[in-house]
Amino acid sequence: MAGHSKWHNIQARKSVQDAKKSKFFTKVTKELMLATKAGGADTALNNRLKTAIAAAKAVNLPKDKIEQAIKKGTGEIAGENFDEVMYEGYGPGGVAILVEAATDNRNRTVAEVRHILAKGGGAMGEAGCVGWxxxxxxxxxxxxxxxxxxxxxxxxxxxxxxxxxxxxxxxxxxxxxxxxxxxxxxxxxxxxxxxxxxxxxxxANTVALDVENGQKLLKLIDALEDNEDVQKVHTNGDLPDELLG
Missing domain, CATH: 3.30.70.980 (YebC, transcriptional regulation domain)
Structure with a gap:
């Protein structure tokens, strides 16, 4: 992608629809827990948590749910254990795709991500195939x-x-x-x-896509992000201007 901002603008336009999905609540809750576990509960020292709280508020996650997720992250109250994993693969037009996930069942998640990639015109790759x-x-x-x-x-x-x-x-x-x-x-x-x-x-570099492959990539990313275990999707695909309006 020629600039992170292009993809951010696309995500912003989707936020209203995403906020209506219970799966999106699950994603922001997981990120609150993971961010707290990684850097503590003090937002002055943990910018990842500060960002996670802002994202949770943006989708109207209730204040008590935010506080509960943070307490689970610190271990103050019992909570689920999630592993942060990264999957690598390819998408339409030969673009590289990285999928960040947080899962309590690696076997389930890798199978689901592999299926979504294949169905969307992509393929799962070996670790390190595109991460570089x-x-x-x-x-x-x-x-x-x-x-x-x-x-x-x-x-x-x-x-x-x-x-x-x-x-x-x-x-x-x-x-x-x-x-x-x-x-x-x-x-x-x-x-x-x-x-x-x-x-x-x-x-480091991007792959320019035509409208057809750009549309396929957007559809694939939507499918990946709709999975409850998937937190973020990154790609080096550069969308044509026709798809950015």
Missing amino acids: MFAKKGVFSFPKATFTEDQLMEVGLEHGVEEIADEGDVWEVHCAPEDFDALSRAFEAAGMVSDDAEVAMMP
Whole structure:
């Protein structure tokens, strides 16, 4: 994908429909637990949890459910045990696909992901087959109408900014994953609120798709994301402008 923001905009348009699905509640609840387990319950020190709470609130997950998931993550109350796993494969047009999942049954999940990929014109690959094409990066999106590139660089230069990419209506700021929390705090302290911020798998290069394969890829990603165990899907497919409107 030529810019993480393209896919984020597509996801934003789907959020209303997704919010109506009980499966989406399951996903945000899992992420709350996993984020807490990984970094603790203090959002000042755990930006992944802060992001997870924002996502949970965006789909109207009740406050008591958010608090309960965090307590399960800390072990304060008993909760399910999930393994975080990554599956690799290929999609329409030969694009690379990474599937992040959180599961309590690896055999079930791998079988379901393999089936969805095959049905959608793709295929499951061996571990490492496409993962080398991606790098984990912190990603922030800022509207150009509000901030200039110089303003972003002035704040971020001493806090790990690696690149500021021009993505149409937004500036996309990239950093190493270990600098994500410090950079997030620096932007907040400067009153610079991003439209979107997360640690994502970014492709080194992209594969341009025609409309037909682009539509197939979108359908495949929808099918993968509809699975309760799948948390995120990453691809190096670059959609044509006709599918971004």
